[in-house]
Amino acid sequence: MDTPQELLVPDAAQDEARAAPVVRCLAGTIGALAAAGGLASPKRLETALAVAASIGETLGEPSLTRVLTLRALSAPPAPREALGLLETGRDHTFRRRPRVDHARPDAPAGG
């Protein structure tokens, strides 16, 4: 019986796939709620990132939570969808909505 030689190193995508669903759910919810409130506000962006950092530290996945929150902020899922998945606790990939042009003052705030 030969000893296997391989040293298999997972990449970022594989590591992300192995992360707990709750990390994805919470990051998606932060992004969805913050975007629903309108992302013209620098304060809201700062708050969303601070909340993501806090939750990421608590969950033991600080960088992944930040990455997923930023993705959700860039292409926010519908808040109801995000909250629905948070309730069921299922692993999921949010359906991305078209990116909102926050620079337009009359742009819909989301939700």
Add this chain to the structure above:
Amino acid sequence: MRDLMRLLEGDTRPSVAGLAPDLAAALDVPVPDQPRGSGGGLRDTIGSIAGRARNLMRPEPPIYGAARDFALEFGETQLVAAVTEARRSGDQTALLQALPAALEAVRARAIAVVSAAEAQAQALSVAQDLDQAADRIESVARQRNAAIARRATMLKRHIREDLNALAEDAAEEFEADFRRLSERKKGWFGKLDTADLNDRQVIKNLERRYQSLARRYQDQLDLLDREVAEFCDEFTHVSDEALTPITRVEFRAIAPRPALDLKAMSAVDRASNRTLMAGAVGAVASGAAMQTGIMTAGAVIGAAITPVGAAVLGAVALAGVWKMFATPGERRMRDLRERARTLEDQLREEIMAKLPRFEAEVDAIVARFRAAAVPDIARPRIEAVRIREIASAHRGLAQAVVAAANARIDRLVSLMAPQTQV
């Protein structure tokens, strides 16, 4: 965040959805499909039904609505108060004084957001350092892994060869010993007292060689285990440090260098070797006893508790069956050969039966090294990828947010202009 803490503490299984109101409150946004709590908020403060009804009866200047929307969007509480006062009194003075302060506050936050994004971009150099560190760790880990795997393979091959050789030699020695006995005692046919047999040189030689072999491989396994444990400690240490924010200089100081000597390898569960050793000793004793056909109670018990000896008992039965059908003259020579062959086969079979466990122990040691090394390679690299993604996404979002904020500011300024000119 109470639900989050309960979730993590694991004493209950709270609904993760219970976090939603907390998240919404932190972000100052309403939870969809849920009434806002008693805590109120900016929207509640200036969005009352009564206020809206009043606006229907008495149209207000556009600056009111624009200032209200601006205050809502940017969370400017003083501007909210100024809008409320202007609506109540009809005097815009306080509102026009509050507006520039609110605009300035939002501009300041926009600058802060851009600064934060730029600071994040500076972390890209950290990402590069992490990648380089991961490369160094990977280089060392792969060298060590290759060395450990080679040594593990060699160890397994050597023990297989040595045990095979032991079985062959033992069988030959037994055969020669029995031949000498039969030649010396004319009428002798395999009958020997167990105590006498255990005193025979062939038994002592076998026992000594087996003990020596077992001790040597135990030492090798101990060494492999110890050295892999040291490697694991080293990698775990690097992992702990690498994942905390540290300076590049510190990281270089703790990262393992390729120049570090490969120390060697590791060890194994001592129990497996003790079993192997006890089994072989038992086999020697019980096998010899069985060959003579005089099994004492003690020998049987000893054989039963050692797999090797137990298997050799099967040879006793075979020998007994053979005795019944063989003529005494032929039987004597066939008995010698058969005994030797049976002993060798059984001894080899039993020793080989232990090999999978021995090999599994070696593999477990190697796997332990990999389990320690892989995260140390992967995590700096993964963190580097994430730092880059965070920097890029943060910068993009900051730009979008600042552009949006500036657009709102410009719109409000354009509405303010006629008021301030009056």
